[in-house]
Amino acid sequence: MESPEDTSLPARSREVARILTAAGVTGQVHELTDSTRTAAEAAAALNCDVGAIANSLVFISDDEPVLVLTSGRHKVDTAALATRWNRGPLRRATPEQVRQATGQAIGGVAPVGHPGVLPTVVDAALTDYPQLWAAAGTPRTVFPTTVDELLRLTGGLLLPVGP
Numbered sequence: 001m002e003s004p005e006d007t008s009l010p011a012r013s014r015e016v017a018r019i020l021t022a023a024g025v026t027g028q029v030h031e032l033t034d035s036t037r038t039a040a041e042a043a044a045a046l047n048c049d050v051g052a053i054a055n056s057l058v059f060i061s062d063d064e065p066v067l068v069l070t071s072g073r074h075k076v077d078t079a080a081l082a083t084r085w086n087r088g089p090l091r092r093a094t095p096e097q098v099r100q101a102t103g104q105a106i107g108g109v110a111p112v113g114h115p116g117v118l119p120t121v122v123d124a125a126l127t128d129y130p131q132l133w134a135a136a137g138t139p140r141t142v143f144p145t146t147v148d149e150l151l152r153l154t155g156g157l158l159l160p161v162g163p
């Protein structure tokens, strides 16, 4: 367990931990020795169902970055989601666009800790799992969370995103 002040955490994860604590989230940021860069790696490292990993995926839609917190068990059906969300087409962000929108690198993008507010959808499939894990700013840090917390932290909209 790490506390938000723990200087052993990478700076980007300390910022995420600070935001979580300020929002009253009790789950702590964990730094693992194994990579948690992908949902499969995170699920293996945490010994949990891959569906309980909440991937923070950045897309560009209507010329702005948006965030789709997606269960690791499936891909985003971008066409269906754009319609449901009442937005223009969703294109996957480039690594540079991800960095610019989040201040974080691919494989470590967290639901929070970004330089600006990103319009956000939370995958309804995540409601199948009482405990979720999300990245905390780097490819080795994660924190435990729930759908309700993710909705509250991001001001997001709960929608089906899968096929």
Ligand code: 5CA
Pocket: 036, 037, 038, 039, 042, 053, 054, 055, 056, 057, 092, 093, 094, 095, 106, 107, 108, 109, 133, 134, 135, 138, 139, 142
């Ligand atoms: N740390 C885990 C969750 S605990 C994580 O970040 N998973 S992830 O799925 O959100 O991060 C990997 C994702 O980064 C992939 O699903 C993919 O959507 C995205 N990604 C990987 N490579 C690229 C790339 N070259 N350009 C844009 N996105 C990419």
